[in-house]
Amino acid sequence: MEDFIPYCLPTLDESEIDEVVDTLRSGWLTTGPKVTRFEETFRNYVGTEHAAAVNSCTAGLHLSLAALDIGPGDEVITTTLTFCATANVAVHLGATPVLADICLDDYNLDPADVERRITPKTRAIMPVHYAGQPCRMDELMEIAERHNLAVIEDAAHAVGAEYKGKSIGGIGHTTSFSFYATKNMTTGEGGMVTTNDAELANKIRLLTLHGMSHDAWDRYTDKGSWYYEVLAPGYKYNMMDIQAALGIHQMEKLESFIEERKHQAELYQRYLGDLEEIILPATRPDVRHVWHLYPIRVVADRLEIDRSEFIEALRERGIGTSVHFIPVHKHPWYREHYGYQPTDFPNAEAVYEGLISLPLYPRLGEDGVGRVAEAVRDVVRRNRR
Numbered sequence: 303m304e305d306f307i308p309y310c311l312p313t314l315d316e317s318e319i320d321e322v323v324d325t326l327r328s329g330w331l332t333t334g335p336k337v338t339r340f341e342e343t344f345r346n347y348v349g350t351e352h353a354a355a356v357n358s359c360t361a362g363l364h365l366s367l368a369a370l371d372i373g374p375g376d377e378v379i380t381t382t383l384t385f386c387a388t389a390n391v392a393v394h395l396g397a398t399p400v401l402a403d404i405c406l407d408d409y410n411l412d413p414a415d416v417e418r419r420i421t422p423k424t425r426a427i428m429p430v431h432y433a434g435q436p437c438r439m440d441e442l443m444e445i446a447e448r449h450n451l452a453v454i455e456d457a458a459h460a461v462g463a464e465y466k467g468k469s470i471g472g473i474g475h476t477t478s479f480s481f482y483a484t485k486n487m488t489t490g491e492g493g494m495v496t497t498n499d500a501e502l503a504n505k506i507r508l509l510t511l512h513g514m515s516h517d518a519w520d521r522y523t524d525k526g527s528w529y530y531e532v533l534a535p536g537y538k539y540n541m542m543d544i545q546a547a548l549g550i551h552q553m554e555k556l557e558s559f560i561e562e563r564k565h566q567a568e569l570y571q572r573y574l575g576d577l578e579e580i581i582l583p584a585t586r587p588d589v590r591h592v593w594h595l596y597p598i599r600v601v602a603d604r605l606e607i608d609r610s611e612f613i614e615a616l617r618e619r620g621i622g623t624s625v626h627f628i629p630v631h632k633h634p635w636y637r638e639h640y641g642y643q644p645t646d647f648p649n650a651e652a653v654y655e656g657l658i659s660l661p662l663y664p665r666l667g668e669d670g671v672g673r674v675a676e677a678v679r680d681v682v683r684r685n686r687r
């Protein structure tokens with residue numbers, strides 16, 4: 303059998319390795335000059351006033367809600383088709399995550415369903431740019447303004463994405479990005495929060511490191527002072543220089559990564575576009591899609607096998623896949639605490655039933671895409687009704 307094609311691999315070369323080694327030799331491992339450099343590079347790339355590095359996107363989302371003083375009695379609306387972290391952070395603060403359904407064209411938050419779920423307790427909307435395709439931000443921002451709500455964007459998939467020519471990162475009140483190992487650029491674990499609001503930026507920075515009035519980075523340099531005050535009970539969410547060393551060099555390659563992802567998505571479209579047994583992901587015309595994921599849907603009534611069997615058949619042919627996501631409302635904790643019913647989310651239920659994310663990453667290359675597509679065609683050919 304040919305080599306197994308994993309679902310995902312990071313692209314790292316000598317520049318990241320050298321920078322990490324340089325950091326290790328420098329004597330400064332945690333938050334320091336490389337984090338500052340990474341923040342500055344990222345801020346310029348996205349074009350926002352502020353960029354604060356954190357140790358995950360989850361931390362960025364948590365800090366964003368905390369900086370807005372969202373807590374018990376408050377409701378936060380987000381999509382059910384997301385990673386659990388988006389909803390979990392609201393729960394951590396004692397707020398209630400209210401899940402909404404998705405649109406069928408882009409699998410993103412449906413603005414009309416968001417509006418239906420607004421109550422006097424709603425404080426924020428958390429759009430998730432699923433797979434790297436921006437949400438319908440004009441509609442969501444208009445709803446938020448009308449109801450005086452904050453917009454806290456989850457851009458874990460969407461570094462480099464654009465909506466109507468505007469970079470994702472400067473549209474809502476804050477935007478959180480992920481640099482987890484599988485993401486379009488990586489620091490192993492890591493995240494960044496961008497905003498144009500100076501007050502929110504200051505609060506997020508304060509809460510990132512215990513609520514201390516000075517960064518530890520200042521305390522132990524020749525410029526630093528031993529004295530600090532705790533101004534709020536903050537968290538331990540700072541990024542290390544070891545992580546930023548990776549991020550600085552991933553940023554240099556990000557545009558080429560995105561172009562390669564787009565090319566691979568076009569190849570899948572060319573190789574699989576004629577199959578009636580699967581639905582390929584679509585791109586809206588008003589966005590720059592950065593193709594973090596390539597989620598196909600198998601059409602149940604055209605095949606003898608279901609999604610799980612399809613995944614197993616691909617694995618037997620040496621292809622790794624994943625599913626993004628098991629909708630939040632289907633997880634036991636959420637189902638039991640909020641009493642969600644599948645009928646509350648007809649679109650997410652219909653989409654989830656057939657979802658499979660195919661491999662898509664720079665190292666896959668054209669040959670890899672060809673092998674995955676051939677395996678998908680073979681599974682369809684042998685199992686069509």
Ligand SMILES: Cc1ncc(COP(=O)(O)O)c(C=O)c1O
Pocket residue numbers: 357358359360361384385387388430456458459479480481482492493
């Ligand atoms: C939509 C979404 N939000 C948030 C996260 C959390 O990112 P992190 O692992 O950086 O905390 C992920 C990670 O997979 C994600 O897919």
